Ligand SMILES: [Zn+2]
């Protein structure tokens with residue numbers, strides 16, 4: 001969970017990688033789209049499209065919510081971001097497309113990444129193996145975060 005080291009440096013690297021991937025897929029990377037991705041990358045809270053919109057708006061006042069929706073849909077289509085649903089009806093977006101799990105606070109709805117390699121590597125129970133083909137493992141642990149416990 002300790003992914004705050006050199007966050008600035010890391011996100012610069014990821015951003016460069018992102019540009020390269022977009023180029024290779026032929027995704028037109030406008031200034032607005034780059035800002036959308038940058039905001040998402042810096043966000044640690046797994047924001048919704050509306051959250052991203054209001055944050056990008058501070059930098060790019062002319063941007064529309066529709067542009068944000070379309071950019072996120074494109075990024076998702078090419079596997080550059082992950083879309084998921086948790087406690088809210090609204091979809092949340094995750095720039096971290098590598099295997100990881102989520103800790104979800106049922107009070108403030110904050111979503112925090114965590115790794116659990118033992119679970120990722122564990123062999124599947126027979127029910128899951130016989131059910132079909134598992135493509136991805138995703139686990140969400142729900143509870144009350146430290147900040148909310150203090151209140
Ligand atoms: Zn909380």
Ligand SMILES: [Zn+2]
Pocket residue numbers: 046094096100101102112113
């Ligand atoms: Zn995540």
